[in-house]
Amino acid sequence: MRYLPLTSDDRTAMLAAVGASSIDDLFVDVPAEARLDGPIPGLPNHASELAVERHMAALAQQNRAAGEGPFFLGAGAYRHHVPASVDHLIQRGEFLTAYTPYQPEIAQGTLQMLFEFQSQVARLLGTDVANASMYDGSTACWEAIVMARRVTKRGKALLSTGLHPHYRSVARTMAKYTGDVLVDGDPSLEAGTDWAALAASIDKETSCVVVQYPDILGRIDDMTALASACQAAGALLIAVVTEPVALGLIKAPGEMGADIVVGEGQSIGVGLQFGGPYVGLFACKAKYVRQMPGRLCGETVDANGKRGFVLTLSTREQHIRREKATSNICTNSGLCALAFSIHMTLLGEAGLRRLAAINHSRAKLAATELAKVPGVSVLNGGFFNEFTLQLSTAARPVVHLLAEKGVLGGVSLGRLYPGNDKLANGLVVAVTETVTEEDIAAFAAALKEVLA
């Protein structure tokens, strides 16, 4: 077995050294009824690298990779070009095979990277501070709602209907068991957001208002007034960003007064990966830092006065506080945070702004071309790189027919909101820099055929 260095002579010598006559002596504490004499039945034995690679490649080939043809899916996961150096650097063994920096003297690489990541995320989201990452955007969103409860001592969260339905599902699942009250609903196919109505429904029980920006239908709106309404009522405004590239072009939620900004960082550096692992972004105003979940890296000095970094404020965390912790999170998403940080460093502000502008410009072109197809109209007033089409028929079968023609043409609202007939004709379309003009033309042509 190529990964196991002990030889049979080693094993014999070591068993003798520990005073055991056989390996079974070391498993003596396992009760007889749970002891297995040989390998677990019904499973194959070890295989060569070549055989395993062949098997996995055969499975991979049963998938249609996004890059094989025109591709327009978004709805919480976006396909962007990731520079080759990102994947090279995250595979350096010193990053890949290290663990949580419990021993800071020999983990400054990871710690400095996390400090840089936190600084980049805080600036991108327009907030004071950010943590060292969460599992993903959906879990970060729920943790933000719980944090708002801790800060405000209130238990009712108002969720915008524009929040990703899976994020809403996660919050609903958790709220069932924590006693938090959620006010939520499906979106309606309108050009504008429901934020004004949300502002009007804040009351004394409201811990937070949760809005997504851009939202699930791709709509963008100014949250300044909503932030003021929250502040006046003693509630927190939580903004959710599932497409952080947008913030190279449109105002950051923190700039508009959001108290907590969470996000899905997958767009930058991480890739699609069929849904995970991703990287949750979690940022907030400085005054709430001690209520944050997750790991935080901070600057300090060593015994010689040299600058260095450590994990800090850990009295919030489970390994110290146990049942009184702010969250049960332990492992975060370190390597994905590294990928995010490297990609963001390669982009820099100038690159991020250009990338965002190209996404927007390409999406506008696509919206214009697709709206020319008979039976198709664009819902949105404004958008970044994602918008919603209203089709003359249910979108869900259209997606499958498009796939037969080689076009992955977006996410149907029928899949995201099963059972809601009012949304059935909606199709959410994302257009990033990876989409070519030929792809747009192919999509429009295929859509025309399918709808004819």
Next chain:
Amino acid sequence: MTALNRAGWRPEMTAGGADDSVTFTGNRALMLEEPLIFEIGSTETTGVDFDEVAAAADLGALARTARIGLPGLSESETVRHYTRLSRQNYAIDLGLFPLGSCTMKHNPRLNEKVARMAGFADAHPLQPQETVQGAYAVIHELAEWLVTLTGMHSVAMSPKAGAHGELCGILCIKAALEARGDDRRVLLVPESAHGTNPATAAFAGFTVEDIPATAEGRVDLAALKARLGPDVAGVMITNPNTCGLFERDMRAISDAVHAAGGYVYCDGANFNAIVGRVRPGDLGVDAMHINLHKTFSTPHGGGGPGSGPVVLSEALAPFAPLPFVTKQADGGFRLIEEESAGEDHPETFGRMTAFHGQMGMFTRALAYILSHGADGLKQVAEDAVLNANYILRNLDDVLDAPFGFSGPCMHEALFSDKGLAEGFSTLDVAKGLIDEGYHPMTVYFPLVVHGAMLVEPTETESKAVLDQFIGALRSIALRAKNGDPALKTAPHFAPRARLDETLAARKPVLTWSEPAVAPGAASLSEIGGS
């Protein structure tokens, strides 16, 4: 003013101060100091070229006009920055990383290769189901292995990490209790448990009570039985436990908990000790998370991403979260989501995460499992346990092994600080190991042992490596017993000496900001010359 600080070093570094620089740069040959990206990058620099020019946007008041302050570097500078940072990390690839309870074993590179195959890495989680049958096949194949290896009924694949898996299992228990109209609120958790256990239980609304331990470091069965009753929802037990011992009475514990109407959650963090040799299902477990990044070797990545599938008993299976994959009669796979759950899985407690879980970890874990097979996995457990016992028995004459008397350990060896010289602690031993070229063991955990040192060598270390480590740890143990003052200031040869954690917590500096400068003095940006 676009540069944040093109000077690339902080002026005080070479201005005397506390830094005893022998060299002008502060570097020591291959040990290279590296500034922050904010100190070397500029907002105008980019390492990414674009082929096209974007059309003008018309976003009105929503346009982001204010400076963001994100530094950019060219590709060459980026590669160097992160390569230099990487060299300040210890890692499995460099040597023994015996962090107890973390299972820091070799990460095979085949697994990295397969995870990057375009069909897996470049697939969207919401693609039409007919276009991602291969991805569902991976999830299903891995699920079958996990179910078979644990002897359980089914598995929930979506939890994102171990603690998330714990939450999944505990929510299954809560849902099962609710389904039968039972309002039990107490979970019994041993003091030796990982901190995530009580944190998870509390998050789900349970009250946590301690389970007493015996003098030999195991659950006190009689005391546990005495506490069981109509208010107890269940137990959370780590097996093998965090003292590195197998819970001999596990079956009796399960039977007693079940007889009292409760459920058994097993923390599977230490599954590596028994994989392929013992099936938790044979011990009466109802739910157990499996850290794919431990037992199945997906990379720890400097703190994640992890992956925490949860195997479930038949009693808890109906409550498992969405989405999940099922195999159809025709051999194809179908994803069960909210809309189809009604008919197929009506009692689900809901969704825990946006998509399907950690696909990138599933591909790696499956490649690992296929590489080992049933025979190799059994050998994994045996070698992991043999290596740990070899360490225990070669050190228990110089370090106190509090439970060494009771028999063999499993995959990790536990020591305490008893017998060290006055004023010398576990921390000093750990820092001494750094100078010897090792990552220290887990320290001060489990809490049930004073000054705990938990050593988990894993099966991927050779006897020669273990022999050298034993020699090094013996020498440090003797220095700590003899009160060698140099140990108090270790490490001496690491990129940094001991760091001031109190300062970090008292005045948190969590993000970079341009240092304030005295009136009239040049700012860092101006020193940078832009």
